[in-house]
Amino acid sequence: MTVRLGQIIAAHGRHYLAQSDGQQWLCVTRGKKSDVATGDRVSFLPTSADQGVLEQILPRSTFLFRSDQYRSKLLAANLTQLMIVVATEPSFSDDLVSRALIAAEAAGIKAYLLLNKTDISAPLESARARLDAYAKLGYPIYELSALNQSDQALATLKPLLLNQSTILIGQSGMGKSSLISLLVPGADIAVREISQRLDTGKHTTTFTRLYRIDDNTSVIDSPGFQEFGLHHLTEGMLERAFREFAPHLGNCRFTNCHHAAEPGCAVTEAVARGEIDSVRHDLYLQLRHESQQQPGYR
Numbered sequence: 097m098t099v100r101l102g103q104i105i106a107a108h109g110r111h112y113l114a115q116s117d118g119q120q121w122l123c124v125t126r127g128k129k130s131d132v133a134t135g136d137r138v139s140f141l142p143t144s145a146d147q148g149v150l151e152q153i154l155p156r157s158t159f160l161f162r163s164d165q166y167r168s169k170l171l172a173a174n175l176t177q178l179m180i181v182v183a184t185e186p187s188f189s190d191d192l193v194s195r196a197l198i199a200a201e202a203a204g205i206k207a208y209l210l211l212n213k214t215d216i217s218a219p220l221e222s223a224r225a226r227l228d229a230y231a232k233l234g235y236p237i238y239e240l241s242a243l244n245q246s247d248q249a250l251a252t253l254k255p256l257l258l259n260q261s262t263i264l265i266g267q268s269g270m271g272k273s274s275l276i277s278l279l280v281p282g283a284d285i286a287v288r289e290i291s292q293r294l295d296t297g298k299h300t301t302t303f304t305r306l307y308r309i310d311d312n313t314s315v316i317d318s319p320g321f322q323e324f325g326l327h328h329l330t331e332g333m334l335e336r337a338f339r340e341f342a343p344h345l346g347n348c349r350f351t352n353c354h355h356a357a358e359p360g361c362a363v364t365e366a367v368a369r370g371e372i373d374s375v376r377h378d379l380y381l382q383l384r385h386e387s388q389q390q391p392g393y394r
């Protein structure tokens with residue numbers, strides 16, 4: 097059989113589901129190589145009517161990583177944008193939202209925030225107030241209710257997704273899969289089928305899954321996360337990922353300034369004047385600390 101081209105639409109352990117011409121193929125990698133991610137464009141050699149062996153990963157336009165002290169994990173490849181889903185209830189973590197934004201900046205992809213479950217009115221105002229900090233940084237925020245105002249949610253999302261490769265990420269229970277099933281009717285069923293094929297046997301979101309909406313539009317559902325390590329980002333990547341630092345970079349007294357305790361640091365001076373949120377600067381220091389904790393880093 098001849099080699100085919102496809103896109104990875106789901107990854108679980110060392111099993112991958114590739115879509116090629118509307119058909120799905122359960123693929124494995126040769127040997128131990130397993131740096132394949134959802135969204136990857138691949139070539140594979142069919143070994144039966146619906147199975148194959150991955151040959152090559154085609155060059156990626158973008159890649160989104162998270163990492164801990166020991167290794168980094170490719171969450172998805174070839175994205176153009178990331179939507180962070182938060183909700184009125186359960187409450188969301190600002191630390192995680194900020195980390196996801198930093199990951200998007202580092203990957204060079206656009207980032208949005210979606211506030212879901214606006215039908216739950218009691219916590220709505222405080223959620224809005226908290227999100228205002230991200231709006232001030234220039235990140236667009238959209239309000240939705242996947243359950244109670246699904247038509248409106250669709251009308252909001254569709255134009256944002258058009259001709260983009262989008263991933264929805266966020267903590268568990270925020271409503272990522274609910275939004276996806278509005279966009280892709282039958283998505284629930286597809287996940288259940290894939291769970292069986294990839295042998296997870298679970299119905300909740302346990303792996304990333306790409307849904308193709310049209311030739312140029314796709315959306316990825318991902319499992320909720322409880323932490324978002326960014327150990328792989330270097331200091332230089334970090335300072336550029338905090339977009340509000342940009343006007344100040346290059347104005348520090350020392351060219352190799354770490355923006356921590358150095359005299360004449362333009363960034364910490366901006367923090368002192370209230371132009372940069374001190375919570376964000378603290379996160380920068382924390383991430384810088386984490387990036388230095390890499391004993392056996394690959």
Ligand SMILES: Nc1nc2c(ncn2[C@@H]2O[C@H](COP(=O)(O)OP(=O)(O)OP(=O)(O)O)[C@@H](O)[C@H]2O)c(=O)[nH]1
Nearest residue numbers: 213241242243268269270271272273274301319320
């Ligand atoms: N009230 C209300 N509930 C919602 C809304 N959207 C989703 N939910 C509920 O929130 C719960 C979690 O929704 P999911 O879509 O599974 O959340 P998720 O982000 O995919 O969660 P994980 O897969 O665990 O990461 C479900 O019980 C949904 O019915 C909404 O707009 N309003």
Ligand SMILES: [Mg+2]
Nearest residue numbers: 272273301318
């Ligand atoms: Mg889900």
Ligand SMILES: [Zn+2]
Nearest residue numbers: 348353355361
């Ligand atoms: Zn500085």
